[in-house]
Amino acid sequence: MKTYLDCIPCFFKQGLDAARIITQDKVIQKKILDEIAMVVPEFSLNSTPPEMGRIIHKIVRKFTHSSDPYKKIKDKYNKAALKLYPELKKKVRKSKDPLLTAIKIAIAGNVIDFGVNEVRKKINLGKELKNTLEQNFAILDYDKLKNCLEKTKEILYLGDNTGEIVFDRILIEELPQKVIYVVRDKPIINDVTIEDALFCRIDKVAKVISSGCDAPGTILRYCSKEFLNYYTKTKLIISKGQGNYETLSEEKRPIFFLLKAKCPVIARNLGCRVGDIILKTQGSGYTEINPST
Amino acid sequence: MKTYLDCIPCFFKQGLDAARIITQDKVIQKKILDEIAMVVPEFSLNSTPPEMGRIIHKIVRKFTHSSDPYKKIKDKYNKAALKLYPELKKKVRKSKDPLLTAIKIAIAGNVIDFGVNEVRKKINLGKELKNTLEQNFAILDYDKLKNCLEKTKEILYLGDNTGEIVFDRILIEELPQKVIYVVRDKPIINDVTIEDALFCRIDKVAKVISSGCDAPGTILRYCSKEFLNYYTKTKLIISKGQGNYETLSEEKRPIFFLLKAKCPVIARNLGCRVGDIILKTQGSGYTEINPST
Numbered sequence: 001m002k003t004y005l006d007c008i009p010c011f012f013k014q015g016l017d018a019a020r021i022i023t024q025d026k027v028i029q030k031k032i033l034d035e036i037a038m039v040v041p042e043f044s045l046n047s048t049p050p051e052m053g054r055i056i057h058k059i060v061r062k063f064t065h066s067s068d069p070y071k072k073i074k075d076k077y078n079k080a081a082l083k084l085y086p087e088l089k090k091k092v093r094k095s096k097d098p099l100l101t102a103i104k105i106a107i108a109g110n111v112i113d114f115g116v117n118e119v120r121k122k123i124n125l126g127k128e129l130k131n132t133l134e135q136n137f138a139i140l141d142y143d144k145l146k147n148c149l150e151k152t153k154e155i156l157y158l159g160d161n162t163g164e165i166v167f168d169r170i171l172i173e174e175l176p177q178k179v180i181y182v183v184r185d186k187p188i189i190n191d192v193t194i195e196d197a198l199f200c201r202i203d204k205v206a207k208v209i210s211s212g213c214d215a216p217g218t219i220l221r222y223c224s225k226e227f228l229n230y231y232t233k234t235k236l237i238i239s240k241g242q243g244n245y246e247t248l249s250e251e252k253r254p255i256f257f258l259l260k261a262k263c264p265v266i267a268r269n270l271g272c273r274v275g276d277i278i279l280k281t282q283g284s285g286y287t288e289i290n291p292s293t
Numbered sequence: 294m295k296t297y298l299d300c301i302p303c304f305f306k307q308g309l310d311a312a313r314i315i316t317q318d319k320v321i322q323k324k325i326l327d328e329i330a331m332v333v334p335e336f337s338l339n340s341t342p343p344e345m346g347r348i349i350h351k352i353v354r355k356f357t358h359s360s361d362p363y364k365k366i367k368d369k370y371n372k373a374a375l376k377l378y379p380e381l382k383k384k385v386r387k388s389k390d391p392l393l394t395a396i397k398i399a400i401a402g403n404v405i406d407f408g409v410n411e412v413r414k415k416i417n418l419g420k421e422l423k424n425t426l427e428q429n430f431a432i433l434d435y436d437k438l439k440n441c442l443e444k445t446k447e448i449l450y451l452g453d454n455t456g457e458i459v460f461d462r463i464l465i466e467e468l469p470q471k472v473i474y475v476v477r478d479k480p481i482i483n484d485v486t487i488e489d490a491l492f493c494r495i496d497k498v499a500k501v502i503s504s505g506c507d508a509p510g511t512i513l514r515y516c517s518k519e520f521l522n523y524y525t526k527t528k529l530i531i532s533k534g535q536g537n538y539e540t541l542s543e544e545k546r547p548i549f550f551l552l553k554a555k556c557p558v559i560a561r562n563l564g565c566r567v568g569d570i571i572l573k574t575q576g577s578g579y580t581e582i583n584p585s586t
Binding site for chain 2: 005009012013029034037045
């Protein structure tokens, strides 16, 4: 997905929000916004929003001298999500369609996103979970997913945010296939890193690898050879969240996007409303994998 | 009021919104955002937001080759408000406190603000009027205003937006004093100009003058001698809307601000909530005029 002009005001909001986590110094905060302003004229709208996200958060880290501004928030939501784990498992066990329930749970976790939400916003995980479980999908390529699942032994699962990763674990545990769980290479916003994956014990249910990319999405030209090897060969890719959707929506790989549409730009791109839940594959991706798997 | 860091994302939103009125060309729209980005690092937070508004809309006019992008919208809301005029008069006539009702009506008109609202937003004037009339003031320096009104023969009334100007007329007609009605010097957003004042027949109830300033507020160093002469001598100033509040809130003149708090930054500055209605004077302004008038 390319960058929309409406993303530009949001870049400044994101930078300001991130700066405020680390410093109350308005001079530094302004300096960060000024630096973002200097990048905007050079930034092509043909790039995806996470390319700018990557630049913004580099600026924030540089001027706040903090390598991981969201560390506390990430730990908080990892812990909060882990507390919910037994309840989540129970919901899946009681469900008539455990796979679909686990998918909904994984999507519910996608609300823990501080690229979209302001950091001061408190996210009520229990409430979000309940609402999402009661919600109908705006796009639901479930049959296509089940069809693909039947024909593949290995799944590449692109993680998104901390906290959310526990909700991903619920889904991974419903998948009999081998799962390669992909995390960001370095701390960026509240996105998952290796550290979070280990803390949330994803390594017990999946092989955890880094994408090699330090953006809040999966920008292929920054990805590692190891990741690209899985990416080009795996017959089924599950992609969580907005950042991965933004960077991969135009790719011709068998990707299933699981996300909650959290901003008007994404919603417009998907043809849905803000707040909608989505399980979507690109037509071409599906066609490509159908005969060969 | 100084500029808050939260105003910066909003500057880009405003520029984009204004650009979209005139052109669908995304290259021009991006160029406008790039130009705003180039101004931001030079812009001091000690300036008021309308100083930046003035620059933004200059950029928009330059790159869209349009001297008055909001012309159609302005005409539309002037006409819509004029249609409501008989009904507004009736409401005042039936009221137990015609002055307070007229003040509320004047504030209700302050929703017609495309510096805050997106242009595609349709404003339902009838509904807004009804809601505002039912609303309690968050700040109400009414006794102070009445006290001042008793002691002055001339009022300087700083207009704000088109359409809203008809609602101002309702209030002006309840004031027995001579009123000098001040408009912006040139078209800026949907703010009132001489042309709008004449169209809405404000000249029948007040002496209409330009402030000399082409910003969406009253920046004194850009104002004309004629305006400044009234401004420094008049014993009671009524200031409508956010832009005038932003530029004059720290002035030590006998100003009564009438506005609806339409954005979180203004609300924070006033200590109220977004949507609240305000009739407020600065303590010092009041003290200053009390003994001498």
